[in-house]
Amino acid sequence: MAKVPHRLYLTEEQMPKQWYNLRADMKEQPDPILNPATFQPVTEEDLYPVFCEKLAHQELDGETRYIDIPEEIQDFYKMYRPSPLIRAYNLEKALDTPAKIYYKFEGNNTSGSHKLNSAIAQAYYAKEQGLKGLTTETGAGQWGTALAEACSYYHIPLTVYMVKCSYEQKPFRKSVIETFDASIIPSPSDTTNVGRAILKEHPDTTGSLGCAISEAVEKAVSTPGYKYVLGSVLNQVLLHQSIIGLESKIAMEMLDEYPDVVIGCAGGGSNLGGLIAPFMQDKLLGRANTRFIAVEPASCPSLTRGRYAYDFCDTGRVTPMARMYTLGCDFIPSANHAGGLRYHGMSPILSKLYHDGYMDAISVEQTKVFEAATFFAKQETILPAPESAHAIYGAMEEAKKCKETGEAKTILFGLTGTGYFDMMAYSAYLNKSMNDYIPTDEELEPGFAGLPKIPGIQE
Amino acid sequence: MAKVPHRLYLTEEQMPKQWYNLRADMKEQPDPILNPATFQPVTEEDLYPVFCEKLAHQELDGETRYIDIPEEIQDFYKMYRPSPLIRAYNLEKALDTPAKIYYKFEGNNTSGSHKLNSAIAQAYYAKEQGLKGLTTETGAGQWGTALAEACSYYHIPLTVYMVKCSYEQKPFRKSVIETFDASIIPSPSDTTNVGRAILKEHPDTTGSLGCAISEAVEKAVSTPGYKYVLGSVLNQVLLHQSIIGLESKIAMEMLDEYPDVVIGCAGGGSNLGGLIAPFMQDKLLGRANTRFIAVEPASCPSLTRGRYAYDFCDTGRVTPMARMYTLGCDFIPSANHAGGLRYHGMSPILSKLYHDGYMDAISVEQTKVFEAATFFAKQETILPAPESAHAIYGAMEEAKKCKETGEAKTILFGLTGTGYFDMMAYSAYLNKSMNDYIPTDEELEPGFAGLPKIPGIQE
Incomplete structure (x- = not known):
C-alpha cells in the first residue's frame, strides 16, 4: 500500500450510480408521518399538494434499498463531484x-456545502413533472444557494424564504442567490397568512426555520403549478445525501x-x-x-x-x-x-x-x-x-x-x-x-x- | 480514448516536482531591473534589504530552466492541489x-485563488532564512488572504497593507485575514512616511496597489528582521505559478x-x-x-x-x-x-x-x-x-x-x-x-x- x-x-x-436508502436495512422503521387532520399515516397522494410526485414516493418508500440516480443528475454531479x-x-x-x-x-x-446534492435532485424531479416554480426556506443560506443554483440550471423560478436574522447578517448570501435568478424574502414576511400572524404576535422576531417552512409551504400550495422543497430532515433528502x-x-x-x-x-x-x-x-x-x-x-x-x-x-x-x-x-x-x-x-x-x-x-x-x-x-x-x-x-x-x-x-x-x-x-x-x-x-x-x-x- | x-x-x-523558469527559453531576456540610485542593473545583494535571499536569487536567475520545489512546499501543495x-x-x-x-x-x-501557490513558497523561504516577520500589500484581498494562510502555517507574523477602497468594500476579507492571525492596515495609512505623504497630497484617495507596495516596502526595511513579499509582477512569482x-x-x-x-x-x-x-x-x-x-x-x-x-x-x-x-x-x-x-x-x-x-x-x-x-x-x-x-x-x-x-x-x-x-x-x-x-x-x-x-x- x-x-x-x-x-x-x-x-x-x-462514482455511485445509485443512492442508498438506509430505511431498507433498519430493523424497525421510523414511525409513520401522520396527516394532522385525520391522525392517520399520510399516503403519497396526501403529499402531492405540497411535494413533487416522485419525491413524495421517495419520502414514503422504506423498502427499496438502492435507487438509480437519473443520468441527468449524475451528469450534474460530475460538475462538482x-x-x-x-x-x-x-x-x-x-x-x-x-x-x-x-x-x-x-x-x-x-x-x-453538501446541500447541492439534494437540490439538483429535487429540481430535476420538479422539471420532470413540468412544475411552474418552487418555494423553499433557508436558514444560514446554504440550502437557498444550492437550490437557486439547481433551479437556475433547469430554468425553474424559485422563491426562497430566508430566516430574517440570517438575511440581515448575510447580505452577500442574498446577492449570490439573486445571481442565480431566485427571489428571496426575509421570513416572517407579510406575503403569507402564517407570516402575518407570526409578525402580529411577535413583531420583533428574528425568525426561525420552522416559521420560514410554514411560509414556503403556504406560498407553494397557494400558487398554481408550484411545489415546496426542503433541504433537510426529510427521508428523500437523506436518500440523496447518501x-x-x-x-x-x-x-x-x-x-x-x-x-x-x-x-x-x-x-x-x-x-x-x-x-x-x-x-x-x-x-x-x-x-x-x-x-x-x-x-x-x-x-x-x-x-x-x-x-x-x-x-x-x-x-x-x-x-x-x-x-x-x-x-x-x-x-x-x-x-x-x-x-x-x-x-x-x-x-x-x-x-x-x-x-x-x-x-x-x-x-x-x-x-x-x-x-x-x-x-x-x-x-x-x-x-x-x-x-x-x-x-x-x-x-x-x-x-x-x-x-x-x-x-x-x-x-x-x-x-x-x-x-x-x-x-x-x-x-x-x-x-x-x-x-x-x-x-x-x-x-x-x-x-x-x-x-x-x-x-x-x-x- | x-x-x-x-x-x-x-x-x-x-504532480510536478520542479517549477519551470520561462526566462531560460526566451531568445531575448527581459531588460534588467535597475537600481534607482545608480541606474545600474541590480545585484542579488542589492535586493537583500527588501527580499529573502533565496527569492532574490530566483528573481535574477534567467538561466536555470527547472528549479526543484522544496519538499515542504510540495507537501503543502498536496493539501489543496x-x-x-x-x-x-x-x-x-x-x-x-x-x-x-x-x-x-x-x-x-x-x-x-491561485495566489497560494506563490504565498507558501515565499513564506517557506522566509522561514528558512529565520526572518522575524513579513509585510505585503493586497488589492482585492486574494493575495493578502493567501499569504496570511501561508504565514500562519509557518507561524510568521505578517502585516498586510490593503488598498483602502477594497478594505472598505470587503469587510469580510479583513476577518478572513485576521482569522489567520495577520494584521491588516488600510492603505494609504499614517503608519509610513510614504503613506502620510500621499494622504497629505490626496486626503480622499481610495488607494492603489502601487501605493500599498510603497508602504509595505517601507515597513519591511524599517523593521528589523522583516522582509517584503509580493504576490504578482515579479519573476519569482511567475516561477512559482508555473x-x-x-x-x-x-x-x-x-x-x-x-x-x-x-x-x-x-x-x-x-x-x-x-x-x-x-x-x-x-x-x-x-x-x-x-x-x-x-x-x-x-x-x-x-x-x-x-x-x-x-x-x-x-x-x-x-x-x-x-x-x-x-x-x-x-x-x-x-x-x-x-x-x-x-x-x-x-x-x-x-x-x-x-x-x-x-x-x-x-x-x-x-x-x-x-x-x-x-x-x-x-x-x-x-x-x-x-x-x-x-x-x-x-x-x-x-x-x-x-x-x-x-x-x-x-x-x-x-x-x-x-x-x-x-x-x-x-x-x-x-x-x-x-x-x-x-x-x-x-x-x-x-x-x-x-x-x-x-x-x-x-x-
Missing part, C-alpha cells in the same frame, strides 16, 4: 494523536481503511444521515461496530435535550407530523446563535436510530466550535462553515482521547461546507464578543408543552 | 460552439489534447505567466504555434494602452525600476473598478513576450465581465472572481468566433478564483449600477509624463 494521499478523488467511473476524501495529516500532527483522521469535504462548490457516504466508503476501501468512528454535525440531519448511511448499513447488518456521533449546537439541542415525540415540521403547523427528537415546533433558537443547525426537530430516520441506540449525540457551545474552526483552518487551510465546525470539534475531541489512551482509531468526519459567508460570526469570535447562550430547562418547557396532542398516540 | 471527464485531477505522484482541469461541457453547449473549452480552476482553496501551467499540460496530455488558444486575465501577470509557461516554451522552441491572449480591464489597460518603459513598481518610487508595459506608477485606477487587476504595470517577462509579438492582449469593460461571469456561473455552477471573469469573457469570445467559422479549436483558460468576497460588485451588476469607466487619453497622460528619466536609457 502506497502512502495515503492528502486528497483522494474517485474517478467519474467510480466526486468530493475529496482528505487525510488530515496536519491536524493529526498538531494534535499529536495516534488517530488517523479523514474528512469528506463537501464545500468545494459554489453553494459552499452519495456522501457511498463515495466515502469507496474511497476508504481503496485505502484499505474502515472508520471506527463517524462524526457529523446535526441540524436537520441531511449531512449526517448521508455520511453515515453505508457505514450504518454495516452496523445494522452486524458487519461492523462503528460508533456514530452527532454533534449539535448547545443552543438548539434537539437530540441531547429534546423529546422523542410527534411534532409538526413547521411553526405554523401546516405540515404533516413526524415522530422525531424535537424541542417543539414553537421553539425559536437564540438570535445569537451563528450559522445553521437551527431546526427544532431532527430527521425521523436519525431520531429512530438514536432512540434505538445506534448513534450517540453531543452538544457544544459556539465559542468552542469557533475555537475548533480556527484551529482547523490554520492546520488544514480550509475555512469551515460554523455548521461543519461542530463535526471538527467532535473529531478533535475523539482524537485527543486517542492521545490519552494510545489507541490508533480511524476517525471519519463530514466537513460539510465553507465559511466564506459567515465572517461576521468569525469576527465576533475574534473580538471575543461571541455569546454562548444555552437555553435553561425552563426556557425549553413551553416548546414541549406545545407538542401536538394525538388521540391514542400522544396525549 | 474514453470520454473526457468533467474534472480531471492528477494524482499526487503526477492538484487543481482540476475542467471540461466546460455546459458552457460549450450553451454557446453552441464547436470549440472544446477547458479551464484550470485554481479557486478551490480558502484563499480563493505549477498551474505544468499541471494543465500534464492533464491535457493525458487527454491527448493541446490548446490552440490559451487565455488568462492579466493584472500583474502572476496567473497568466504561470498558466502559459510550458505552452509558451513550446512556442519559443518552435514546437507549437499556440495563440496566447491576455485579458485586462478597460479601466486599467497596461498592456493595451500602456507604454513599454522603465518604471517604478510602486507609487512612492522606493522600489527598483523594471521595464514593462505601464500606465505610470502615479496611475490610480477608478474606485468604481471592481475586484483586482488594478496594477499600473505588468510582469516584465510578459511585457517582453507581448512586446516581441508572442502574445496578444485585449481589454474589456466591467459590465461585460460580469455578464460573462453570471452566464458562466449558471452553466458551470462556479461563481467566478471578477478577475477570473476577464478570462471567461475572452474564452467565450473565442468560442463564439469558432461558432461563426466552424473551427473546433481547443481553448484553455485560467479560472483563477472564486467571487465569494465580491458580492458587492455582483450586486452592483444585478442592480444595473455598475460603472464602465474607461480613462481617456488625456487622463492617462499624467501617468506617462511621470515615467522616470534614466540618463542614456530613457530620457
Whole structure:
C-alpha cells in the first residue's frame, strides 16, 4: 500500500450510480408521518399538494434499498463531484494523536456545502413533472444557494424564504442567490397568512426555520403549478445525501481503511444521515461496530435535550407530523446563535436510530466550535462553515482521547461546507464578543408543552 | 480514448516536482531591473534589504530552466492541489460552439485563488532564512488572504497593507485575514512616511496597489528582521505559478489534447505567466504555434494602452525600476473598478513576450465581465472572481468566433478564483449600477509624463 494521499478523488467511473436508502436495512422503521387532520399515516397522494410526485414516493418508500440516480443528475454531479476524501495529516500532527483522521469535504462548490446534492435532485424531479416554480426556506443560506443554483440550471423560478436574522447578517448570501435568478424574502414576511400572524404576535422576531417552512409551504400550495422543497430532515433528502457516504466508503476501501468512528454535525440531519448511511448499513447488518456521533449546537439541542415525540415540521403547523427528537415546533433558537443547525426537530430516520441506540449525540457551545474552526483552518487551510465546525470539534475531541489512551482509531468526519459567508460570526469570535447562550430547562418547557396532542398516540 | 471527464485531477505522484523558469527559453531576456540610485542593473545583494535571499536569487536567475520545489512546499501543495482541469461541457453547449473549452480552476482553496501557490513558497523561504516577520500589500484581498494562510502555517507574523477602497468594500476579507492571525492596515495609512505623504497630497484617495507596495516596502526595511513579499509582477512569482501551467499540460496530455488558444486575465501577470509557461516554451522552441491572449480591464489597460518603459513598481518610487508595459506608477485606477487587476504595470517577462509579438492582449469593460461571469456561473455552477471573469469573457469570445467559422479549436483558460468576497460588485451588476469607466487619453497622460528619466536609457 502506497502512502495515503492528502486528497483522494474517485474517478467519474467510480462514482455511485445509485443512492442508498438506509430505511431498507433498519430493523424497525421510523414511525409513520401522520396527516394532522385525520391522525392517520399520510399516503403519497396526501403529499402531492405540497411535494413533487416522485419525491413524495421517495419520502414514503422504506423498502427499496438502492435507487438509480437519473443520468441527468449524475451528469450534474460530475460538475462538482466526486468530493475529496482528505487525510488530515496536519491536524493529526498538531494534535499529536495516534488517530488517523479523514474528512469528506463537501464545500468545494459554489453553494459552499453538501446541500447541492439534494437540490439538483429535487429540481430535476420538479422539471420532470413540468412544475411552474418552487418555494423553499433557508436558514444560514446554504440550502437557498444550492437550490437557486439547481433551479437556475433547469430554468425553474424559485422563491426562497430566508430566516430574517440570517438575511440581515448575510447580505452577500442574498446577492449570490439573486445571481442565480431566485427571489428571496426575509421570513416572517407579510406575503403569507402564517407570516402575518407570526409578525402580529411577535413583531420583533428574528425568525426561525420552522416559521420560514410554514411560509414556503403556504406560498407553494397557494400558487398554481408550484411545489415546496426542503433541504433537510426529510427521508428523500437523506436518500440523496447518501452519495456522501457511498463515495466515502469507496474511497476508504481503496485505502484499505474502515472508520471506527463517524462524526457529523446535526441540524436537520441531511449531512449526517448521508455520511453515515453505508457505514450504518454495516452496523445494522452486524458487519461492523462503528460508533456514530452527532454533534449539535448547545443552543438548539434537539437530540441531547429534546423529546422523542410527534411534532409538526413547521411553526405554523401546516405540515404533516413526524415522530422525531424535537424541542417543539414553537421553539425559536437564540438570535445569537451563528450559522445553521437551527431546526427544532431532527430527521425521523436519525431520531429512530438514536432512540434505538445506534448513534450517540453531543452538544457544544459556539465559542468552542469557533475555537475548533480556527484551529482547523490554520492546520488544514480550509475555512469551515460554523455548521461543519461542530463535526471538527467532535473529531478533535475523539482524537485527543486517542492521545490519552494510545489507541490508533480511524476517525471519519463530514466537513460539510465553507465559511466564506459567515465572517461576521468569525469576527465576533475574534473580538471575543461571541455569546454562548444555552437555553435553561425552563426556557425549553413551553416548546414541549406545545407538542401536538394525538388521540391514542400522544396525549 | 474514453470520454473526457468533467474534472480531471492528477494524482499526487503526477504532480510536478520542479517549477519551470520561462526566462531560460526566451531568445531575448527581459531588460534588467535597475537600481534607482545608480541606474545600474541590480545585484542579488542589492535586493537583500527588501527580499529573502533565496527569492532574490530566483528573481535574477534567467538561466536555470527547472528549479526543484522544496519538499515542504510540495507537501503543502498536496493539501489543496492538484487543481482540476475542467471540461466546460455546459458552457460549450450553451454557446453552441464547436470549440472544446477547458479551464484550470485554481479557486478551490480558502484563499480563493491561485495566489497560494506563490504565498507558501515565499513564506517557506522566509522561514528558512529565520526572518522575524513579513509585510505585503493586497488589492482585492486574494493575495493578502493567501499569504496570511501561508504565514500562519509557518507561524510568521505578517502585516498586510490593503488598498483602502477594497478594505472598505470587503469587510469580510479583513476577518478572513485576521482569522489567520495577520494584521491588516488600510492603505494609504499614517503608519509610513510614504503613506502620510500621499494622504497629505490626496486626503480622499481610495488607494492603489502601487501605493500599498510603497508602504509595505517601507515597513519591511524599517523593521528589523522583516522582509517584503509580493504576490504578482515579479519573476519569482511567475516561477512559482508555473505549477498551474505544468499541471494543465500534464492533464491535457493525458487527454491527448493541446490548446490552440490559451487565455488568462492579466493584472500583474502572476496567473497568466504561470498558466502559459510550458505552452509558451513550446512556442519559443518552435514546437507549437499556440495563440496566447491576455485579458485586462478597460479601466486599467497596461498592456493595451500602456507604454513599454522603465518604471517604478510602486507609487512612492522606493522600489527598483523594471521595464514593462505601464500606465505610470502615479496611475490610480477608478474606485468604481471592481475586484483586482488594478496594477499600473505588468510582469516584465510578459511585457517582453507581448512586446516581441508572442502574445496578444485585449481589454474589456466591467459590465461585460460580469455578464460573462453570471452566464458562466449558471452553466458551470462556479461563481467566478471578477478577475477570473476577464478570462471567461475572452474564452467565450473565442468560442463564439469558432461558432461563426466552424473551427473546433481547443481553448484553455485560467479560472483563477472564486467571487465569494465580491458580492458587492455582483450586486452592483444585478442592480444595473455598475460603472464602465474607461480613462481617456488625456487622463492617462499624467501617468506617462511621470515615467522616470534614466540618463542614456530613457530620457
